[in-house]
Amino acid sequence: MLSLDEALARLAAGASAARIAEVETVSTFDALGRVLAADVTSAIDVPPADNTSMDGYALRAADAATPDAVLPVVQRIAAGHVGEPLAPGSAARIFTGAPIPPGADAVVMQELVDAVDGGGIRVREAPRPGQWIRRRGEDVHAGAAVLAAGTRMTPQALGLAATVGAATLVVVRRARVALFSTGDELIMPGAVAPPDLPPGAIYNSNRYTLRGLLQATGCEVSDLGIVPDRLDATRDALREAARAHDLILTSGGVSVGEEDHIRPAVAAEGRVELWQVAMKPGKPLAFGAVRRRAGDARRGEALFLGLPGNPVSSFVTFVLAVRTVLNALQGADTALPAALPMIAGFDWPKPDRRREFLRVRLGGDGRLELFGNQSSGVLTSVVWADGIVDNPPGQAIRAGDRVRYLPLSTLVNG
Incomplete structure (x- = not known):
């Protein structure tokens, strides 16, 4: 298995090679979350006079x-x-x-x-x-680049662009992402009432979580639904998704079971660059590309990311790996946000051999509280949490230890 750092470096390199070249000009009013394709340079001093x-x-x-x-x-x-x-x-x-x-x-x-x-x-x-x-110009001098290409526009960045009179901005086209889930056990909420849910069936939460995360990062999302657990159906879905999208994102079917068809389907329709990462949750993570066909409107290939089916694994791999790929595709910074040193208010005596991401939140005493069930299937943990602890492989934690804390607010919005 690759280390997470090695995997993220390969994801960034692969996505940078497929960087979106198309740009568009949009109103600064409508540029929240967009990535600048050109520097914003001030033609005036700010303030313009003492x-x-x-x-x-x-x-x-x-x-x-x-x-x-x-x-x-x-x-x-x-x-x-x-x-x-x-x-x-x-x-x-x-x-x-x-x-x-x-x-x-x-x-x-x-x-x-x-x-x-x-x-x-x-x-x-x-x-x-x-x-x-x-004093005149104490904030910005005329001729200064106030926002660099590759900047993702936050509300405060929009204000700065307006401060120097930028009514429009040149931005990278939004990433186009095709999303589908695999699994015969999946049922959409509303299709079957909870009392009538068949044995072995579960509601498809990942479809909602991943679509929401993609929308939060400013993508154009095509929801292709649920694909049956068959190799031919998975290959058909990949070919359809590749036609007009920059990235294909799936959940489920990336492990080693007989019904896990994602990896062989991607290998048949393109290439698999990596599979399995030494992290918990989220080990079964696949990255590669799917070839477009001769009759498709676009040439080349669409990138592919296959996330685990467990809902927490899917969430964590998105905020770490998919975030990296989307940023690289748009020329934005791919580095993870800097972890904050915080004090643990809990014990973690039996660490995993893999790098762990523990769901936590800041308590009233200024220490981090740990969610009681760290299973990869417990989606309530990521709703309860306001961040994750990035714990090195084999590192036990005792209350009072300093740990690396990543606020979810810095991860979810790109």
Whole structure:
């Protein structure tokens, strides 16, 4: 079995070689989750002029160098308006975001002044030059690349693009993913009422989980349903999925049983690059590609990822492996988020020989709590958890030990 690091490196390399070349221009309003295909460069300084970060009074610091200096207020400057040059020995009423008038070099917050007769102010504390002034270009200089190609657009990145006036963005086309499940035991919710569920049958939770994860990462998803446990049916599904998709994602059928047809079907229709990874949960993970046929609209091949059928295994391999492939396809960063050092509030005395991913959540005492049942079939564990502990092979854990914590929020959204 490959180590997880080796497997992720091969996944990233394979997907990078098939990187999506098509780009499109979209409104910045609609670019959440999209991956930039070109740098966003600012044509302006941000802020475009020195401005105040406080409501107060703009003045010359030298005019209020001694406490209780009294100055007349000669003008009022609101945000969006430009004041007149400030005469020596005077002050301007100014509001947050308004440009500093020529001649002023400090702002005194309104809480530190008293009104005096005749419309003037008494300054109780002597200001420092530059006090409460945001300088032109202190955030962004004109000509600077504020967002690099390969950046996945977060809400804060959208705000930064808008700050420099980018109304549209050039982004990579969304990844097109075909999704199907294998297993004669699978039944869709709604097809059979729970009291009538036949012996041996289970509801297809993976179809919902994986589709949701794909949508959360901004993919175009084609749901091809449930494929019967037959080699011919699996090959047919792979050929259909390859025609117009960048990636084929399946769950189930990747182990070594007689009814596990995914691996031989992919080998017959393309190639299998890796199979089985030294991780728990999620050992049976297949990666390869499926050839497109001569009559297909697109040439070449579609990448393939086969996930385990157990629901926790499927979830964990998605947030680690599928995430890597989708990012590489779109030219985004493929590195896993940096793990946070946290304190375990639990014991894990019998570690596995494989690298383990334990479902945990942050407790009220600041320590990590462990879900009581770490079985790969217990989907409640990933709903209860807010993160996973990345535990090295053979590493026992005692309460109070420092562990590597990966918040699910950093993994689920790409």
